Amino acid sequence: MTARETLGELELYVLVALARLGDEAYGVTIRREIERRARRATSMGAVYATLGRLADKGYVTFHFSEPLPVRGGRSRKHALLTAAGRRALRDSVRALDGMLSGLELGFTSERPS
Numbered sequence: 001m002t003a004r005e006t007l008g009e010l011e012l013y014v015l016v017a018l019a020r021l022g023d024e025a026y027g028v029t030i031r032r033e034i035e036r037r038a039r040r041a042t043s044m045g046a047v048y049a050t051l052g053r054l055a056d057k058g059y060v061t062f063h064f065s066e067p068l069p070v071r072g073g074r075s076r077k078h079a080l081l082t083a084a085g086r087r088a089l090r091d092s093v094r095a096l097d098g099m100l101s102g103l104e105l106g107f108t109s110e111r112p113s
Contacts, residue, residue: 007092013038014050015059015089018081026065026076027051051079059085 007015017033018025031047034040054060059082064075081089 007088008050010034010042010046010050011054012089012092013040013042014047014054015081015085015092018060018079018085019089023078025080026078030079054085057084057088058082059088 013034014030016037017030021029021033027044027047030051031042031044034042034047051060051062055062061080061082063078063080065078067073067075
């Protein structure tokens with residue numbers, strides 16, 4: 001992975017959220033997934049800025065939903081993980097796993113349900 005392809009922390013969280021959420025990935029659900037699983041407060045602006053950077057790298061594409069079936073209902077801008085995004089996520093996870101291999105951190109992980 002080159003320096004240009006290196007993922008920042010929030011980029012990594014967003015890609016993981018996209019992989020988990022699939023067709024239900026849009027700003028609010030991405031933010032909610034990050035806050036729930038990573039226990040990290042994240043602004044909507046940060047989520048959208050990160051999605052823009054990931055799109056520039058070719059890791060994310062977008063499509064709009066049909067308007068919500070309520071008065072004044074709006075379309076949602078859904079984010080989709082590209083094949084390149086999946087590769088970048090996989091490569092980042094492998095690199096992190098290699099760095100952590102054999103390291104004793106002195107605590108057990110608690111996973112959210």
